[in-house]
Amino acid sequence: MTPVTTDLDQFLTAYDERIRGELFDFLRIPSVSARSEHDADTSRAAEWTADALRAAGLDASVHSTAGHPVVLGEWRGAPGKPTVLIYGHYDVQPAEPLDLWTSPPFEPTIRDGRIYARGSVDDKGQLFLHVKALEAHLAVRGVLPINVIVLAEGEEEVGSEHLESFIEANAERLACDAVVISDSAMFAPGLPSILSSLRGMAYFQIDVQGPAQDLHSGSYGGAVVNPAMALARILATLHDTEGRITIKGFYDTVEEWPSAVREQMGGLPFDEEHFRAEVGAPALGGEKGHTVLERLWTRPTCEVNGLLSGYTGEGAKTVLPAKAMAKVSCRLVPNQEPVEIERLMKAHVESVAPKGVNVTVTHLHGGRPWRAELNGPLFDAARRALASAFGREPVITGEGGSIPVVGDFARILGAPVLLVGFGLPGENAHAPDEWMSVENFTKGMRAIAMLWDELGA
Amino acid sequence: MTPVTTDLDQFLTAYDERIRGELFDFLRIPSVSARSEHDADTSRAAEWTADALRAAGLDASVHSTAGHPVVLGEWRGAPGKPTVLIYGHYDVQPAEPLDLWTSPPFEPTIRDGRIYARGSVDDKGQLFLHVKALEAHLAVRGVLPINVIVLAEGEEEVGSEHLESFIEANAERLACDAVVISDSAMFAPGLPSILSSLRGMAYFQIDVQGPAQDLHSGSYGGAVVNPAMALARILATLHDTEGRITIKGFYDTVEEWPSAVREQMGGLPFDEEHFRAEVGAPALGGEKGHTVLERLWTRPTCEVNGLLSGYTGEGAKTVLPAKAMAKVSCRLVPNQEPVEIERLMKAHVESVAPKGVNVTVTHLHGGRPWRAELNGPLFDAARRALASAFGREPVITGEGGSIPVVGDFARILGAPVLLVGFGLPGENAHAPDEWMSVENFTKGMRAIAMLWDELGA
Numbered sequence: 001m002t003p004v005t006t007d008l009d010q011f012l013t014a015y016d017e018r019i020r021g022e023l024f025d026f027l028r029i030p031s032v033s034a035r036s037e038h039d040a041d042t043s044r045a046a047e048w049t050a051d052a053l054r055a056a057g058l059d060a061s062v063h064s065t066a067g068h069p070v071v072l073g074e075w076r077g078a079p080g081k082p083t084v085l086i087y088g089h090y091d092v093q094p095a096e097p098l099d100l101w102t103s104p105p106f107e108p109t110i111r112d113g114r115i116y117a118r119g120s121v122d123d124k125g126q127l128f129l130h131v132k133a134l135e136a137h138l139a140v141r142g143v144l145p146i147n148v149i150v151l152a153e154g155e156e157e158v159g160s161e162h163l164e165s166f167i168e169a170n171a172e173r174l175a176c177d178a179v180v181i182s183d184s185a186m187f188a189p190g191l192p193s194i195l196s197s198l199r200g201m202a203y204f205q206i207d208v209q210g211p212a213q214d215l216h217s218g219s220y221g222g223a224v225v226n227p228a229m230a231l232a233r234i235l236a237t238l239h240d241t242e243g244r245i246t247i248k249g250f251y252d253t254v255e256e257w258p259s260a261v262r263e264q265m266g267g268l269p270f271d272e273e274h275f276r277a278e279v280g281a282p283a284l285g286g287e288k289g290h291t292v293l294e295r296l297w298t299r300p301t302c303e304v305n306g307l308l309s310g311y312t313g314e315g316a317k318t319v320l321p322a323k324a325m326a327k328v329s330c331r332l333v334p335n336q337e338p339v340e341i342e343r344l345m346k347a348h349v350e351s352v353a354p355k356g357v358n359v360t361v362t363h364l365h366g367g368r369p370w371r372a373e374l375n376g377p378l379f380d381a382a383r384r385a386l387a388s389a390f391g392r393e394p395v396i397t398g399e400g401g402s403i404p405v406v407g408d409f410a411r412i413l414g415a416p417v418l419l420v421g422f423g424l425p426g427e428n429a430h431a432p433d434e435w436m437s438v439e440n441f442t443k444g445m446r447a448i449a450m451l452w453d454e455l456g457a
Numbered sequence: 458m459t460p461v462t463t464d465l466d467q468f469l470t471a472y473d474e475r476i477r478g479e480l481f482d483f484l485r486i487p488s489v490s491a492r493s494e495h496d497a498d499t500s501r502a503a504e505w506t507a508d509a510l511r512a513a514g515l516d517a518s519v520h521s522t523a524g525h526p527v528v529l530g531e532w533r534g535a536p537g538k539p540t541v542l543i544y545g546h547y548d549v550q551p552a553e554p555l556d557l558w559t560s561p562p563f564e565p566t567i568r569d570g571r572i573y574a575r576g577s578v579d580d581k582g583q584l585f586l587h588v589k590a591l592e593a594h595l596a597v598r599g600v601l602p603i604n605v606i607v608l609a610e611g612e613e614e615v616g617s618e619h620l621e622s623f624i625e626a627n628a629e630r631l632a633c634d635a636v637v638i639s640d641s642a643m644f645a646p647g648l649p650s651i652l653s654s655l656r657g658m659a660y661f662q663i664d665v666q667g668p669a670q671d672l673h674s675g676s677y678g679g680a681v682v683n684p685a686m687a688l689a690r691i692l693a694t695l696h697d698t699e700g701r702i703t704i705k706g707f708y709d710t711v712e713e714w715p716s717a718v719r720e721q722m723g724g725l726p727f728d729e730e731h732f733r734a735e736v737g738a739p740a741l742g743g744e745k746g747h748t749v750l751e752r753l754w755t756r757p758t759c760e761v762n763g764l765l766s767g768y769t770g771e772g773a774k775t776v777l778p779a780k781a782m783a784k785v786s787c788r789l790v791p792n793q794e795p796v797e798i799e800r801l802m803k804a805h806v807e808s809v810a811p812k813g814v815n816v817t818v819t820h821l822h823g824g825r826p827w828r829a830e831l832n833g834p835l836f837d838a839a840r841r842a843l844a845s846a847f848g849r850e851p852v853i854t855g856e857g858g859s860i861p862v863v864g865d866f867a868r869i870l871g872a873p874v875l876l877v878g879f880g881l882p883g884e885n886a887h888a889p890d891e892w893m894s895v896e897n898f899t900k901g902m903r904a905i906a907m908l909w910d911e912l913g914a
């Protein structure tokens with residue numbers, strides 16, 4: 001299979017240098033949403049995005065929120081054709097520690113076929129390739145084959161706090177037939193990827209209270225239940241020796257993956273020893289009877305995220321702690337419901353909590369898992385477009401993490417979501433020396449341009 | 458049984474007001490050894506102690522150390538009679554928080570038969586009653602029935618760092634037939650008590666290292682062994698469901714207590730519900746088949762003193778921690794050896810440590826348990842003296858904590874140690890509103906004065 005060349009490709013090739021220069025201008029804006037000293041930069045990035053959408057031929061508007069603004073770009077000149085909402089974000093992670101960057105984070109630099117800059121891949125580069133794909137259509141043909149809404153937010157790196165209410169308040173204006181998001185990575189270089197799932201979350205804090213205050217471990221040790229030991233014993237009941245979670249009913253609603261997807265997953269070029277070395281642990285672990293990728297993408301987990309009790313400084317202090325705390329979170333897979341997992345977790349902890357301590361379980365936050373509809377016109381169009389641009393069939397991947405906004409779009413707008421990203425493993429999205437592959441930027445732009453042809457056909 | 462009155466008592470009664478005034482002068486010196494801003498006060502307390510010994514009729518000298526000075530008082534005018542070393546300390550705990558004191562910590566005040574002041578019971582009051590018991594002998598009779606060495610240190614509240622080396626360097630001068638220490642409490646008001654045991658200690662840090670750095674619990678959770686969960690599983694293996702420690706060989710060298718002592722212990726006025734309420738826990742715990750007092754005094758323990766891993770702040774952070782740490786300490790009873798317990802603990806942890814993490818056990822410090830010789834002339838003399846002064850037979854008690862200096866004296870000087878204290882439960886030794894019972898101060902002084910008669914007879 002060889003990549004197809006179209007009139008849009010010719011435009012993108014002709015203006016390659018200008019496009020790169022514009023991207024670099026975008027990357028030079030330090031729109032760090034987490035830092036109030038960068039608020040003016042973040043606003044400037046919003047205006048820059050709106051201007052870029054206008055330059056591409058869309059109507060653009062900047063909408064203030066209680067946080068950073070939302071930018072909308074709209075082109076609705078294809079009545080009767082599908083409407084696609086493209087989501088991305090113009091804010092970036094903080095760049096610190098600055099001394100670990102090979103070149104300055106806000107001075108984009110190309111080395112070895114990679115664009116190094118904070119935000120290059122997360123997500124300015126991927127948002128901007130969408131803008132340029134739209135521009136190619138409008139510049140070459142004067143029209144788009146579909147109706148388009150671009151929604152770029154400025155708070156993705158700080159939890160998208162005001163996005164859900166914005167979508168809800170503007171649901172009519174944002175009504176669409178599909179949502180397309182490029183904010184993820186391909187499985188490997190040259191391997192176009194469609195993300196088929198995200199795990200959900202139920203995050204708990206377990207507090208164990210024993211004596212009213214810290215006691216002397218000599219004067220009281222042996223006759224008082226030790227809350228830290230009680231907590232350890234509770235946590236130790238959460239898995240069996242085969243890595244399965246022992247909370248009663250935990251797996252009851254877990255839906256098996258389609259065997260075709262599992263099979264395809266098994267064929268992905270994945271080296272467990274390479275993964276282990278990257279992690280830096282002496283051995284991998286997890287639930288027996290599943291591959292590493294299945295454990296990461298298709299199976300729920302129960303992890304300790306934090307532990308605190310008693311004396312934790314240097315040396316020795318002979319304290320029998322009054323209390324102990326654990327942060328424990330479950331990653332969920334379809335069709336586990338956070339509220340039901342909360343009920344099961346609480347029942348489990350209550351059933352194993354020892355006498356002599358008071359144990360409370362608090363559900364801090366939850367999010368539903370998500371799985372893509374892998375059949376239908378949106379998915380088929382994406383497969384064809386990616387295959388054309390990259391010269392090979394895309395693979396279906398999963399994601400162990402959670403992106404709550406995906407569920408919000410699906411739920412509020414009632415439209416299927418396509419997650420097609422052009423990052424790569426090792427891209428340092430939230431670390432120093434963040435980069436995006438020049439090839440992926442170029443091919444991604446073409447794939448997205450083709451996607452609109454496929455969807456509008 | 459009624460208390461006996463002697464010529465010494467008559468002296469002590471006659472000078473009761475002067476003695477109280479001198480004690481108050483001693484208590485007014487804020488000799489807080491932990492605070493360098495009080496170094497001059499601590500030195501002043503050492504000189505004050507030496508002066509008080511001289512006034513009592515002993516030779517006194519102040520010996521500088523790398524820390525606070527050691528004060529020696531000596532009277533060696535009874536050749537052929539036993540030599541007794543009396544140990545106490547002139548330093549005190551910090552008084553903070555000051556706003557929780559009913560009257561100022563360094564302005565001694567009598568309320569409800571109690572002397573309120575920092576150091577009143579720990580240990581200035583108990584050290585000073587020894588000085589006055591010696592003075593009674595020398596003032597009334599011109600001689601003591603035994604030879605005496607008084608050793609008062611100024612670093613007890615900061616770990617007695619330089620005491621062991623001082624004893625070693627001066628072993629010949631400090632050679633004695635018995636060591637007597639009053640720095641503990643009676644079991645209950647009116648119940649003179651001889652402390653028969655101290656528990657030892659083996660204090661460990663367990664470090665579990667998983668991945669090379671903290672990981673995203675979504676992207677990696679399920680395929681990497683979680684060090685915090687691994688630590689919890691290790692800790693949960695340390696006890697069985699009956700509260701017994703499961704470390705192989707742990708109880709092998711534990712020596713049963715003499716049944717007479719156990720029986721006497723069972724007859725002590727101890728209310729488990731009162732103890733539970735004081736502790737503030739919903740229920741008590743510990744090793745099945747033993748009373749609370751047996752658990753505290755005669756049985757070894759294994760306690761978690763601290764836990765730390767991952768994210769411990771407010772709210773949620775989805776981190777799969779790179780490492781987890783626990784402080785774990787065992788209280789030991791005769792004849793458990795800290796170095797052997799270290800070997801057993803390391804072997805146990807190694808045998809239960811899961812694959813996928815590296816676990817290290819570090820022995821931070823240890824101390825041997827101690828048990829008094831409850832037969833022989835020293836013990837018999839103490840029983841008679843206490844019975845005379847308090848009008849009832851003393852009880853034998855234990856202590857769950859550790860006082861390393863007791864082992865040092867016994868080991869270096871090769872002499873039996875008698876722990877006979879005049880504090881009381883609830884005396885707030887290390888807390889605001891520390892107090893000593895006026896009655897115990899008075900009777901303690903008489904009991905000790907009689908003890909020398911008994912020993913020298």
